[in-house]
Amino acid sequence: MKVTVDFDLCESNAICMAAAPEVFEVRDDDFLYVLNENPGAELHDKVREAAERCPKQAITLED
Amino acid sequence: MSERRIVVVGASLAGAQAAQTLRRQGFEGVVELIGDEPHPPYNRPPLSKKYLAGETDYDSLRLRSMADPDELNVDLRLGLRATGLDVEAHTLHVAPAEAGAGSGATAEPHTINYDGLIIATGARARRLPGVDLAGVFELRTVDDADAIRAAFDATPSRVVVIGAGFIGAEVAATAREAGLEVTMIEAQDSPLQRVLDRDAGMAIVDLHRGHGVDVRLGVGVASLVGDDRVSGVVLDDGTTIEADVVVVGIGVIPNTEWAEDSGLTIDNGIVCDATCLAGSDVVAVGDVARWDHPRYGLMRVEQWDNAVDQGSYGAKRLLASWAGEAVDPYAPIPSFWSDQFDRKIQLSGMPGEQFEIVQGSLDEQRFVQIYSDAHGAPTGALTWNRPRQSMQARMLLESDADMAEMRDTLGG
Numbered sequence: 001m002k003v004t005v006d007f008d009l010c011e012s013n014a015i016c017m018a019a020a021p022e023v024f025e026v027r028d029d030d031f032l033y034v035l036n037e038n039p040g041a042e043l044h045d046k047v048r049e050a051a052e053r054c055p056k057q058a059i060t061l062e063d
Numbered sequence: 064m065s066e067r068r069i070v071v072v073g074a075s076l077a078g079a080q081a082a083q084t085l086r087r088q089g090f091e092g093v094v095e096l097i098g099d100e101p102h103p104p105y106n107r108p109p110l111s112k113k114y115l116a117g118e119t120d121y122d123s124l125r126l127r128s129m130a131d132p133d134e135l136n137v138d139l140r141l142g143l144r145a146t147g148l149d150v151e152a153h154t155l156h157v158a159p160a161e162a163g164a165g166s167g168a169t170a171e172p173h174t175i176n177y178d179g180l181i182i183a184t185g186a187r188a189r190r191l192p193g194v195d196l197a198g199v200f201e202l203r204t205v206d207d208a209d210a211i212r213a214a215f216d217a218t219p220s221r222v223v224v225i226g227a228g229f230i231g232a233e234v235a236a237t238a239r240e241a242g243l244e245v246t247m248i249e250a251q252d253s254p255l256q257r258v259l260d261r262d263a264g265m266a267i268v269d270l271h272r273g274h275g276v277d278v279r280l281g282v283g284v285a286s287l288v289g290d291d292r293v294s295g296v297v298l299d300d301g302t303t304i305e306a307d308v309v310v311v312g313i314g315v316i317p318n319t320e321w322a323e324d325s326g327l328t329i330d331n332g333i334v335c336d337a338t339c340l341a342g343s344d345v346v347a348v349g350d351v352a353r354w355d356h357p358r359y360g361l362m363r364v365e366q367w368d369n370a371v372d373q374g375s376y377g378a379k380r381l382l383a384s385w386a387g388e389a390v391d392p393y394a395p396i397p398s399f400w401s402d403q404f405d406r407k408i409q410l411s412g413m414p415g416e417q418f419e420i421v422q423g424s425l426d427e428q429r430f431v432q433i434y435s436d437a438h439g440a441p442t443g444a445l446t447w448n449r450p451r452q453s454m455q456a457r458m459l460l461e462s463d464a465d466m467a468e469m470r471d472t473l474g475g
Contacts (some may be wrong), residue, residue: 011407013400014450015368018457026451028475052080053371055108055400057127 001044002062003037009058016050016059023047067092069381070155070175072145073183073318074098076106076367077349079129080374081181082137088382094137095175096129099144099160102205104129108367110208111233112402116241117212121205143170145184148325150342153177179344179381182322182333183374186315186350186365191225191287198293199309202230214308215241222246223296223306225284227254229401231312232267235276236403238310245276246304248296252281258410260418263432263445266425267403274404279304315365317351332363337392339377340384348377357392359413366399396460398453409453412443412460421474422452431456431473433466441469 003023010032016024017032022043025033039047051059069085071078074096082096098104105124113119132139147156158172188201200211211234214220220243224235227249235247253264268278283299287309295303317332327342328334332353335341339354347354349370353363364373376393383390398411406428415434423430431452434443441464444456452473459469 011402012450013407013409014454015398017451018454021458026454028451030448030450052128052375053368055106055367057106 001039001041001047003034003039003047004060004062005032005034006058006060007032009056011056011058013055015053015055019050019053020046024050067178067385068176069094069179069181070177071096071181071183072155073185073349073351074100074104074129074139074141075183075185075349075370076104076126077185077370077374077377078181078183079104079126080371081183081348081378083128083135084375084378085382086135086137088379090378090382092178094135095177096132096137096139097143097145097157098139098141100204100206101142101160103132103139103141105205107203110205111202111230112237114205115202115208115212115215115234115237124205145321146172148180148322148327150180150326150345153180153344155180177344179385180346181377181381182341182345182347182351183349183377184318184321184351186317188311189314189316191284191311191313194287196287196289196293197291198289198307199287199311201311202234203315211308211310215243217307220244220307221305222308222310223248223304224310224312225296226250226312226314227267227278227280228312228314229255229399231310232271232403233401234310234312235271236274239271239274239276240404246279246296246306247271247276248279248282248284248298248304250281250283254280258414259445260432262425263418266428266447267408270404270406270428315350317353317363319351334361337394338380338390339373339393340380344381344384346377346381348373352377354393357394364397366397368398369395396457398457400450400453405448407448407450409446409450410443411446411453411457412441415442419470421470423447423449433469433473435466439466441466444469444473 014026071082104126143157144160146158155175188203222238222245224231224247239245253261285297288295295305297303319329333341333347335354337355339346341347350365356362400409416437417435420432429448432445435441446453
């Protein structure tokens with residue numbers, strides 16, 4: 001799985017971080033950092049949840 | 064057994080999410096998704112912000128969960144509204160929605176048999192009673208947003224927003240950023256008293272006043288005046304504010320009237336148990352669902368996050384009941400956000416009785432405020448331009464963290 005974030009859309013709501021903190025981190029500078037662009041299978045459900053819950057639909061996943 | 068049919072009534076965020084989840088969970092029967100608007104499922108939060116500002120178009124609003132109903136093998140039927148329900152007989156009555164050109168527009172009223180029903184009919188904007196003037200709007204749908212935008216673009220455009228809740232405040236901010244003259248009227252003496260303490264409510268007022276919005280507090284609306292078109296808003300104190308456009312943001316009403324004779328319990332929403340089950344083979348999700356939250360009791364949540372989560376949960380719940388599997392109650396920590404000017408306001412958890420700012424300050428308009436109950440146990444957190452801490456708060460609340468842990472992590 002490959003995780004891509006459209007940073008033009010991202011508004012740092014940090015909802016992805018709550019769903020998959022192993023992969024998404026919003027830091028004190030208010031920017032989102034993708035910690036792991038190719039998360040392992042054990043994280044796929046969480047990452048899918050993060051993508052679904054992004055209110056800006058800014059997270060794209062490719063299998 | 065013949066093929067099972069699940070009908071999802073309501074094709075906005077929660078309904079679309081539920082339909083998608085049914086497929087994700089491997090349900091192979093028929094999935095029918097019914098919506099009363101003519102438009103394919105779309106995302107509402109930008110309607111009061113970027114979409115209203117003209118910074119983004121309808122295509123960008125389309126919900127990805129329902130981007131390709133054919134691929135998901137979901138029978139998406141637009142322009143149809145529910146008119147009745149018989150839970151015992153497992154039948155749903157539908158009719159063409161009055162306006163719009165959806166696929167249901169040419170259909171006759173008819174009855175749909177279902178094996179499982181997911182109710183996601185949402186809520187509609189509350190209207191000012193007895194007002195029938197052009198230039199007065201509520202904001203709930205993309206059509207509403209288009210109409211308001213067109214009114215903003217017409218000149219002159221003096222805007223009055225009635226209600227300083229989140230929708231009202233967002234519309235006021237968007238209108239002001241478009242250079243319009245904006246007055247926002249709030250009947251309470253500080254905004255959002257249900258969820259904010261007075262200081263935080265006044266911080267919203269200060270934010271708006273700082274950007275040139277004329278905010279009137281503690282005064283109600285007596286009447287709207289105008290011939291065919293609105294020309295002014297008369298306040299309780301006798302003042303008249305001239306207006307070309309009035310946007311009313313005074314809350315929503317759950318869409319339950321169609322289900323009144325269904326056999327379901329209806330009381331400010333479709334009343335459900337702790338697992339969102341409303342009746343035999345019926346679950347309710349999203350804004351319309353009033354379920355028995357294990358932590359907070361009966362509640363109805365009008366929030367984006369909840370529509371996604373409860374939509375998923377409801378679909379799984381229905382399938383689990385057929386598989387004879389037990390499910391955990393639906394027990395989320397509510398959270399939502401509001402963007403006003405350059406501030407991102409987020410609330411995780413529930414309102415409290417005590418309020419403590421542990422980072423930043425109201426003056427900076429950037430802070431973390433922890434809510435706690437009368438015994439000092441944390442109930443929620445309000446943040447301004449602190450998204451990381453907002454989500455940390457949500458996670459801490461989920462794990463029943465105490466005040467010391469909250470202060471420690473969020474105080475930073």
